[in-house]
Amino acid sequence: MATDDERKTYDPAGEVVDLCRELIRIDTSNYGDSSGPGERKAAEYVAGLLDDVGISSNIYESEPGRASLIARWGDGPGEPLLLHGHLDVVPAAAEDWQVDPFAGEIKDGYLWGRGAVDMKDFDAMALSVVRARARAGAQPDRPLVMCFTADEEAGGHKGAEFVIEEHADEIADCTEAVGEVGGFTTTVRGKRIYLIEAAEKGMAWMRLTARGQAGHGSMINRHNAVTELAGAVARIGAHQWPVRLTPAMEVLLASVADIAGTEATPENAEALVEEFESSARMLGAVIRNTANPTMLSAGYKVNVIPTEATAHVDGRFLPGHEDEFFETLAELCGEHVTWDFVSHQQPWETPYEGALVDAMTQSILAEDPDGIVAPYLMSGGTDAKHFRKLGMASYGFAPLRLPRDLDFGALFHGVDERVPVDALEFGARVFDRFLDQV
Structure with a gap:
């Protein structure tokens, strides 16, 4: 576990913006069939980032180009925690956007591009934190399994579902999982509420x-x-x-x-x-x-x-x-x-209680003492539907402190998808604290 003094020796948010930009620049558009570029290039990029800090990984393809990556870090006691994020994005029509959707442009304090909120932001947060901790020798007490998947935007059949059917041995000992679309803010009467995904339709x-x-x-x-x-x-x-x-x-x-x-x-x-x-x-x-x-x-x-x-x-x-x-x-x-x-x-709902919920709550409040943390049910679907088939309790936790007037939900699969730069950095700091408490 990293204390506040030890945390000063590394910056968990130091790379998050650059990593997210680079991931956006790798076009992984998923058209719902095999006509897109696939996820292989992005998976190899992630593998290189992890290898650079001494974390080995395996890349598996459900079919040529449709690549998912699994890596394991830490040898501490206890059951591993699964961190999962998908590498694919929905397509984007460049003529509809203010900027090139695959340029990773920074404009007006936002990082713009397809995948900025769904979900290369979470991928970048996890990678920035893990790389910083690995360099500093600050392994979390609990082992981590990281899974970056293909095909989530088309139901996950060629990604997460393929992983649990063909490579379950790499993740089956994980009892809890954390993924996308949770920990972001909404505002009620001037008060920030951080929504933790505890259920899906x-x-x-x-x-x-x-x-x-x-x-x-x-x-x-x-x-x-x-x-x-x-x-x-x-x-x-x-x-x-x-x-x-x-x-x-x-x-x-x-x-x-x-x-x-x-x-x-x-x-x-x-x-x-x-x-x-x-x-x-x-x-x-x-x-x-x-x-x-x-x-x-x-x-x-x-x-x-x-x-x-x-x-x-x-x-x-x-x-x-x-x-x-x-x-x-x-x-x-x-x-x-x-x-x-x-x-x-199938839908799912995880009881909003226990040590993992406490860790998410405390890590947010450490960075934003005035915030309120509460669960919500998400209207869309994530890879959690597949990983839960192995018995994992699941939550969505990609923390972002957002401007009050930003319609965050409209950015998912929307035109001009973007994420505030300072929200990415905030999320990386929160996620670092979270890993200290899991």
């Missing part, structure tokens, strides 16, 4: 199919596949899902209610979510199931009614509410529309 990426009678577009057709599909898509998109509070959100909303001088109930949950200012849109999605139509396909000629029409829907369901989600979806689709899964992954 389940994922149901679905292909809806309607089949009907093909025919000439000029004639009456009572069995038009496009009509049936369009009706189902419209009903799904317009459906108002009821509020459902899970344990993590009950704790978070209770914290907000305390600030607002009220009590948290399902009836005022939406009003309490609005207290989160720039984060309200993101957190509004985690007090209910959601289903958003995202793609449509049908036909090949304007005067031909096709036999088949398809749509894709991104469905997300709360822990404990999967049955309700699919029962409702069946009603909305109707009898003439069926679905199959592009990806179906």
Whole structure:
């Protein structure tokens, strides 16, 4: 464990900005198939960084170019802690951005680029801290296993899922895991709240199919596949899902209610979510199931009614509410529309308690004594869904102290993705303290 005096001999944040810039400059765009550049170049870059400080690693490919890396550091007692981050990013259309999304440009106090918040920031934090500690001989008391994965942005099937199926022996002794999308700030009535991810919605990426009678577009057709599909898509998109509070959100909303001088109930949950200012849109999605139509396909000629029409829907369901989600979806689709899964992954929730939670809380408050730390449920999905299959308790903890007016949720997969430079440095300092306490 590094004391405050010992910490002065190394700077955990010294490299974090440069490392994040270099990772952004390695294009690892994931198009959901094998057409992108893959993650191999980024994995080799990370391997070199670790090797430079005496930490060996292994790179595994699920198919050519789709590379994940695993490294182990420390020989102390106890069960290892898994630190996991993904190397791939969603694509970016450069013409929509203010800057080149793969240039790693620093502008207006922010580091811009695809992956700046999802999630090369966390990768850079972990690497900066581990490299600084390794050089200083400040191993954490608990062994660490670091896993940098491929394919998270397409469900993790060629990354984390491949790792747990083919190389579980390298990580199976880890009992707890820490990854992305937690520890960032939101603001309620001027107070900073650091949100620790303690749960995730389940994922149901679905292909809806309607089949009907093909025919000439000029004639009456009572069995038009496009009509049936369009009706189902419209009903799904317009459906108002009821509020459902899970344990993590009950704790978070209770914290907000305390600030607002009220009590948290399902009836005022939406009003309490609005207290989160720039984060309200993101957190509004985690007090209910959601289903958003995202793609449509049908036909090949304007005067031909096709036999088949398809749509894709991104469905997300709360822990404990999967049955309700699919029962409702069946009603909305109707009898003439069926679905199959592009990806179906279960939700999860970890109790917000214990030594690891205490370590996250104390490390944040050591750097920001005025902060409030609370759990939340994330609307998206991470590789934690796969690693939990090996029995690991999981949390999201990539600490960032953010400006009050920054809509952080909009930056995930968004145009002009960026992270404040001082937030990266703050996160590295917090993460260093965290490793002292785990």
